[in-house]
Every structure is written in structure tokens, then in C-alpha cells.
Amino acid sequence: MSAVNYLPPFAALLNAESLEIQPNTGGYVKYIRELDRIYADEEKFQQLLESRGSEIAYRVNELRFTEGGNDLITGISALNPGKVGAEFFMTRGHLHQRADRSETYYCLSGHGILLMEDLEGKVEAAEMRPGNLVYVPPFWVHRSVNIGSEIFATLFSYPADAGQNFEIVRKAGGFKLLVVEDRATGWKLIPNLRYTVRTRAEIEAYSRVG
Numbered sequence: 001m002s003a004v005n006y007l008p009p010f011a012a013l014l015n016a017e018s019l020e021i022q023p024n025t026g027g028y029v030k031y032i033r034e035l036d037r038i039y040a041d042e043e044k045f046q047q048l049l050e051s052r053g054s055e056i057a058y059r060v061n062e063l064r065f066t067e068g069g070n071d072l073i074t075g076i077s078a079l080n081p082g083k084v085g086a087e088f089f090m091t092r093g094h095l096h097q098r099a100d101r102s103e104t105y106y107c108l109s110g111h112g113i114l115l116m117e118d119l120e121g122k123v124e125a126a127e128m129r130p131g132n133l134v135y136v137p138p139f140w141v142h143r144s145v146n147i148g149s150e151i152f153a154t155l156f157s158y159p160a161d162a163g164q165n166f167e168i169v170r171k172a173g174g175f176k177l178l179v180v181e182d183r184a185t186g187w188k189l190i191p192n193l194r195y196t197v198r199t200r201a202e203i204e205a206y207s208r209v210g
Contacts, residue, residue: 041085093143097163111148
């Protein structure tokens with residue numbers, strides 16, 4: 001074993017109150033004003049932007065040491081509750097830059113959906129409450145959706161060299177299906193009329209590893 005590449009074992013605390021890993025090596029915050037064009041009802045989003053644009057939509061707190069493929073990034077995503085029209089607050093969603101990398105999500109608090117879509121448009125929606133673990137396979141685009149009234153927090157872990165590709169979601173006009181409020185069942189999936197099906201060339205390009 002090379003001394004240059006050697007890292008000692010490390011222990012961290014998951015703070016249930018602040019929803020942070022302590023200590024951590026970084027993270028970021030996304031404000032409502034930064035989530036333009038991810039919601040179907042643009043008029044409702046503009047109304048929300050005028051009144052609450054400076055508020056936090058979600059924040060990510062993470063622990064990483066190296067970018068090596070044999071290392072891991074672990075973090076906490078905390079997504080605030082809310083709606084834009086009938087749609088619930090959600091993260092931007094991404095495919096890993098190295099699309100053959102997988103990821104796990106473990107629910108710490110709240111009630112949410114992990115919305116997943118393969119490159120050909122097959123959709124899976126995993127409902128999550130505290131204690132639920134969801135595995136996101138390689139080559140699946142994914143995003144978190146908060147369908148509850150409290151913060152939806154998940155503990156995630158993925159290979160450190162995975163990277164994140166947000167452009168694939170923007171280019172397709174979002175996900176094939178939207179998670180919206182349903183008064184009878186709480187939530188349901190409906191077609192996204194802005195969605196553009198990926199071409200075979202695009203699928204092959206996203207599937208390319210390396």
C-alpha cells in the first residue's frame with residue numbers, strides 16, 4: 001500500500017437536529033430563485049419567486065476526502081416542504097457524470113419520493129419515510145421530492161469520482177413524469193408535457209463510460 005494514498009479510518013457524527021455531518025468537508029445551498037424552469041407551472045413559480053425567492057429550497061452537507069473511484073462521498077440532503085402549483089418542492093435531479101456509478105439514499109426525516117428514470121424513460125418512484133433505504137442503479141437519473149410538511153432529509157453515499165450531470169435533466173425538459181398533489185392519495189404521477197424523449201445517439205453518449 002502506498003503511503004501517499006493511505007487514509008486513516010474516520011468517524012463522524014450525524015447531527016439529527018441540524019441535519020449535518022460533523023465534521024464535514026463542504027456542501028452547498030440552493031435558493032428558490034435558483035430553481036427557475038424546473039417546475040411545469042412557470043406562472044406559479046414566478047409568483048413564488050416574488051414572495052419567497054431568497055428562501056432556501058434545499059441544502060447539501062457532505063464529507064469527502066479524495067476524488068478517487070475507490071473512495072466515497074457521504075452527505076445529507078435536506079429539502080424543505082412546499083409546492084409550486086400542484087408540484088411539490090424538489091431538487092434539480094441529475095445523472096452521474098460517470099453514469100455507471102450507483103448511489104444509496106437513506107431517509108432520516110420527513111416524507112418524500114426518490115424519483116428515478118432510466119435513459120430510455122422508464123420511471124420508478126420510491127416513497128420514503130425514516131428508515132427507508134433506496135438504491136439508485138447505474139445509468140438512472142434521480143431527484144428528491146418532498147411530499148410532506150416537514151424537511152425531507154436523506155443520507156446519501158456514492159463513489160467519489162462519479163460527478164453530477166444536471167444538463168441531462170434540463171435538456172429533456174425535466175423527468176418524464178411529475179410528482180403532484182392528490183387529495184385522495186397524497187401524491188400521484190402525471191405526464192410531463194414538456195418532456196423530450198432522448199434519441200438513441202443521446203442514450204449511447206450518456207451510456208459511454210470513461
